[in-house]
Amino acid sequence: MLKIVDSAVPVACWSCSVARNASTLFCPNCSKIQPPATGDYFAVFGLQPRLNLDLDALEREFHRLSRRLHPDRFARASDSEKEWSLADTALLNDAYRTLKDPLKRTEYVLKLHGAEIGEEHSGNRQDPSRAPADLLEEVFELNMQLEEMRMARQMGDDDPEAAKSLSEAKQKFEGLLEEVDRDLRVQWTAWEEGGDAQRQAAQKQMVALLDRRRYLRNLVRDVTETLGA
Amino acid sequence: MAYSDKVVDHYNNPRNVGTLDKSSQEVGTGLVGAPECGDVMRLQIKVNPETQVIEEAKFKTFGCGSAIASSSLATEWIKGRTVEDALAIKNTDIVKELALPPVKIHCSVLAEDAIRAAIGDWKKKNGVAENAPAAVESAK
Structure with missing residues (x-):
């Protein structure tokens, strides 16, 4: 280590x-x-x-x-x-x-600065602010939509409508991911060029963005799997 | 790493998957997530206002097999218990029952958090202080 x-x-x-x-x-x-x-x-x-x-x-x-x-x-x-x-x-x-890798680099730098992120911390009880209610609601809702589309697809075999909505969902998730990546880069600069207070705020933001990214990444993975199946 | 038979059983035949009416006074909803792995879990309870017994419990989990099994088991265990008894369930009980390996212990933590969140939501709805023993005024 x-x-x-x-x-x-x-x-x-x-x-x-x-x-x-x-x-x-x-x-x-x-x-x-x-x-x-x-x-x-x-x-x-x-x-x-x-x-x-x-x-x-x-x-x-x-x-x-x-x-x-x-x-x-x-x-x-x-x-x-x-x-x-x-x-x-x-x-x-x-x-x-x-x-x-920009994400691995961000995680690495944050860990150097004491952020408790990464798989090795998954067993710990999380700081509740790490899973804000609105993010969970959004992710849960997106997962529900994805599941409905998958079921619709299973029922109707090659229903072009279902495939279309899945592709649209994939695009949407990927768009959200890109948004997170853009936001991360903004925080990089704030972290590097700001004073102590700004630095702390940026670090918190980055931890939150990386968390959000993991949820979104799972959604992209699931929808891609479904489309490929 | 192979899943234990009990995890596989809960994964293949999850108990109590579903939704309860979120807006009902008797229903408490807990939505929790594990940011390190991107799992999200919703657990709902329906509490009898007279007896404080959890009469219904439903869950929906998007995550790995262990997360699904942990929440499935949690709903089985809390059904029929009073709210206070349900709070006594510890994640370590779930780990033991499902023989979860160390890397999956966080799934059991998530399930315990979900029970607490659902009960917390129900208490809030019914004007019970977070730490006070559950004593809702029975319906007038």
């Missing part, structure tokens, strides 16, 4: 003993590979932890580091270095996949 440490804390390189940033995969002095980083995913790429991330820079660094970690380069290295190259590759891939 991820450990949150100040990535600026220097540690000594195992090979040349020169102090280095604990998040870098290679020593900036002697270029030797280092054990898996202990900082956050952004630091692995030497990037500032931002929601509005420079994706080109991420891509560049990912490819550059992937090349440097290639097993061929460690054919004659020590066993420890071989082991680290594999562990670093796994870390690099996890970090890249998490940061590249």
Whole structure:
């Protein structure tokens, strides 16, 4: 699991003993590979932890580091270095996949800042504000409509009307998803550029938007399944 | 991970699926959701105003098999109990009965929350304080 440490804390390189940033995969002095980083995913790429991330820079660094970690380069290295190259590759891939995806990145950054989101918190009793009544009403209603359409379709086999309403529902859910994604991006900027109060408000908003998104994502999944069946 | 026989049974033959009249004075409605997995569960009760006994219980759940089984079981258990007795049902009882694995414990939490929400709604409708023992003035 991820450990949150100040990535600026220097540690000594195992090979040349020169102090280095604990998040870098290679020593900036002697270029030797280092054990898996202990900082956050952004630091692995030497990037500032931002929601509005420079994706080109991420891509560049990912490819550059992937090349440097290639097993061929460690054919004659020590066993420890071989082991680290594999562990670093796994870390690099996890970090890249998490940061590249806007939603995963948002969840990741919020978790770094103490938000209790994600599957590992699903067993906890939720903060009631996480499931506001109007959202639940809306989602329940949408689910009911979807179920009715599915049943109508089962009854009337290839009823073109039922298929049409399902397609329309799919479009509607996808539209709602896009709306959430747009709103998220607005909050990214508020979170990054605002003061403390604004930042807190934006964080709360983002948690709420991610929650809403999970409900909508399930609806899209269900309607797509029905249409494909 | 395989579902237990009891979960499969409730999933294939859910008890008490349906709707009660939300606007009725005797009906309490609880609508709860689990934001981490996107499940949503509605549980409704119809309470006898004289005896405080839950005479009817209905549910509708959009979610995984465990969520459906948990709410199905919850309606079975609360039917025939008084409101106060129903509040004694704990999610751990549901976990035990259905042999839910740790990753599905939140489904039982959701079912317990749904019972509480439905009873809370009924209490509110009938002017019973949230924490006070249910004692509705019987119909005059």
